[in-house]
Amino acid sequence: MCKDPLRRFAFGITIEDTQLRLWLSNRMLLAVTEPINFFENIDGVILLFYTLGFASKSSAVKELGWDPTVERIRDGEVFQYKFTIRDKVFTMTCELATHGADSMVGCGTRVYEATDAEGKKVAVKNSWREAGHQSEGEILKNILASCEKKLQPDELANAKRHFIGVQLWWDVAINNT
Secondary structure, eight states: SSSSSBBSSSEEEEEEEEEEEEEEESSEEEEEEOOOEEETTTTHHHHHHHHTTOOOHHHHHHHBBBTTTTEEEETTTTTEEEEOOOEEEEEEEEEEEEEEEESSSOEEEEEEEEOOTOOOEEEEEEOOTTTOOOOOOHHHHHHHHHHHHSSOOOHHHHHHTOOOOOOOOOOOSTTTT
């Protein structure tokens, strides 16, 4: 997940001797099952591999961890990404910061230079946010609303110079979650 912005989560399987474990990793947790003896539970193991191996294309996107709002495209010898945020499409031109995605658990923050549909350069920030936490766009909106109540117009204009403009923000929801 640290190298691929298309991944929301990933499954893994480990086999040691006769013991099999299923792993799930997303930005909030790393979970593992109790080991099962795959010789004694061969029907369950077959079902597991069948389910993971023969998922339909739509199922693979929604249920196997792929983010349907990000598309990998090839530009010559390099890969780029198209991000769809609401009804707007942004094409990544270069990475600005991706070290936030290095940890298995955490926000997985990546920032890209991108272009919008008109070719205007923008920054796109892709980050995993915990449920119940405000987005940066909401926080900025609240700060500026508070400033508007407390500052004179010239003070407000000066204060706004110190904030990055956020055009839009959106939570990716798969199956309404």
